[in-house]
Amino acid sequence: MKMYGNWRSAAAFRVRIALNLKGIAYEESFIDLDAGDQHKPEFRAINPQGAVPALFDGDGPPLTQSLAILDYLEETHPGVPLLPAEPRARARARSLAQVVACDTHPLYVPRVRTYLMEAYGLPKERMMEFVRNAFTTGLKTLETRLATEAGTGRFCQGEAVSHADLCLVSLWVGTGIFGVETAPFPTVHRIAETCLAEEPFAKAHPLRQPGAPA
């Protein structure tokens, strides 16, 4: 497969982990988000939203939106499952994934950060309060649920990796990039460390991709 991504993108990170876990060969082209390459006509022709990731599987049209891509990979490459089989457990794994991918990550993407600074004249440091609030709100929800719900195990949902872990890890590595306090979230921390100790996660890490700071 062929993916358009970016070293820093949390959404591209999730998809890289899934591809690695499922053993799917892929190559990634890195779109320079800081240079605005996502807005150039040649990339807009791939994804009119101007967002990464976009994934090509053979000759088909581009697949976009990280959770939709994860479900597509689940349906077309079920050999290494990344969702549990039982409907309620699947729903819980998906719900935890969406706390990150719907309610948290979209609040701190580049276009929102830029909008806050340009529309309201906020200096970067004040804009970052919004970003850190988004992280903290999402992490609080994850921590409360993971620490209290019966479904939590070694991973977010039981003893096997699921979409929830891919999303959790993609949020967790952002805490370092954006300077978010992590001490109040020990269960999230434990699961993130457990995941990142595994090679399919580790080699997908943003800081191990081309373009990342040394």
Add this chain to the structure above:
Amino acid sequence: MKMYGNWRSAAAFRVRIALNLKGIAYEESFIDLDAGDQHKPEFRAINPQGAVPALFDGDGPPLTQSLAILDYLEETHPGVPLLPAEPRARARARSLAQVVACDTHPLYVPRVRTYLMEAYGLPKERMMEFVRNAFTTGLKTLETRLATEAGTGRFCQGEAVSHADLCLVSLWVGTGIFGVETAPFPTVHRIAETCLAEEPFAKAHPLRQPGAPA
């Protein structure tokens, strides 16, 4: 089934439509978001995130996050499918749904609007610029994709209702509530009108729920 929702919630609206389309009997308790009932301990015990919808199917734990609930209903009540069978078509329907449910709707929920006004001292009218920008950005992506991609038919994905339409309609009705200009989005408009002409959509409409303004 038993749902906790709110007349105005776009996420609860999506789930009501799915329940109606699948012919699943349910009753809904309406959480007063303006009164802050979502933050009371008795509701936090149901959903620590303090967000609607939360759905109970029998004795199980609450199901949360609207897209996770839609997938759960799909898996447990497949008789009236709300996703196409073919993986690429499913991925496209999901991607369009996520343009709304991930990249647009989470930007204008009450907690974000409140944060902008409280943290930055913005008057309501200036905060609303952020809300309308979120709507317009999401609607532009939907319009471009729906008007140009081969998969579009009578509905977002071909000739049958899918999760994409539930999400599209939940965004569309918000344009009236938040005063968003809709003239640039004729394809979105056409599909929204097509959906809302059907009774399972119409009777789920926010303005037909208890608590809505007359």
